Amino acid sequence: MRFFYAPEVSPLHQLDADESKHMVRVLRANTGDEFEIVDGRGRRYKGVLKEANKRCCVLATTLLEEVPAPSAGLTLVIAPTKSTERFEWLLEKAMEYGAHRIQPIWTERSERKVSKDDRWNRILISALKQSKQLWLTELAPAMPWTDWVASENSQRSKGFVAHCEPTDKLHFFDEVPVGAPCWIGIGPEGDFTSVEIEMAQKAGFTPVSLGDQRLRTETAGLAAVQMHQLAQRR
């Protein structure tokens, strides 16, 4: 069955012109055909095509399932990589794993400070549909690391800073809170500066390691998402 995404689903749901054209021309859908619609906020609907019109299709929807947000969501606070491709790969994989939220940050050593919200959201939505999940990974507007550390949002849950400086650090996997939200900061190629790390420590956040390997930024990001999820199984 075809799987659609729509951020808001009404009982008589109208598709926009692009989707309607796709429905009629590509899927060759007819009145009475059934579809599944997810809103990325935990709800899954059945949609029955009532009007097959290439400009405006109408689906009669009924709620099939509603899943609450996981109580222990991870916010991945990460510097987009210099290579767009590597960051986009991370977005796809983080959504496949079911990450809660991604907060892009600009740091002193960030080589690229351009956020592509529309494109990035399209990648997340495509991975949501491909992996048939009900909660869309949320993409927050990019902000400087200093602003994030000083923000109210960063204070709302336990926070961690992953870095590679040779100091004694706990392993993130051993420190993940179970059943409660948290966030982890991951620096760009070349890592956070020591000033950036110190600033976060002074604000009360915990420096952690992701293991002995020297991981690329995007690999570290994905490793953190999975550590967080597997720690919930303990």
Add this chain to the structure above:
Amino acid sequence: MRFFYAPEVSPLHQLDADESKHMVRVLRANTGDEFEIVDGRGRRYKGVLKEANKRCCVLATTLLEEVPAPSAGLTLVIAPTKSTERFEWLLEKAMEYGAHRIQPIWTERSERKVSKDDRWNRILISALKQSKQLWLTELAPAMPWTDWVASENSQRSKGFVAHCEPTDKLHFFDEVPVGAPCWIGIGPEGDFTSVEIEMAQKAGFTPVSLGDQRLRTETAGLAAVQMHQLAQRR
């Protein structure tokens, strides 16, 4: 310091023509310059350039460190994806995480059955150097899944088969043996066929799940590598 890879390192180590040219023309190295050499088999050497010759450089090497192979290595038995790019991405990431061995397999639903050993090994070596590790992820010659299941190698350690058929399955993370080698089979886009799964079960291997999400082949492969590593921390 520059980081080199050479599968065999001798006390007076000669670089081949390509590496020698790179050493002299690109790195502009001079006699007396120091380098690090890893053999991908646990050994790290210091190398001092004795002869800077664009056809044949010679380095005097001394062993700095020797790390034994991890006792609990995972062999990732996986169907290469239709998109070469996605499989090559997996090779890079698996090496970054420090996977022990990758065994490509051809299955009934494999859409591509071409192995590119030279190219794939170059990707692994590049990731070895980038992540500064001492053990190179080993790439085994591709073989049909049926041959793998019937092989002596598959019987040498505990084996698992990840699949998405809706049957009761244990979670791989909960089943990973600690301190002992094991392998896990991961199917192509469209999964193993039920015949392929049954065949492995009859041979004594355990069906497992990697979680509730529907993961792409390469994402499932990487998830398994990390589950195996994190399970060793328990």
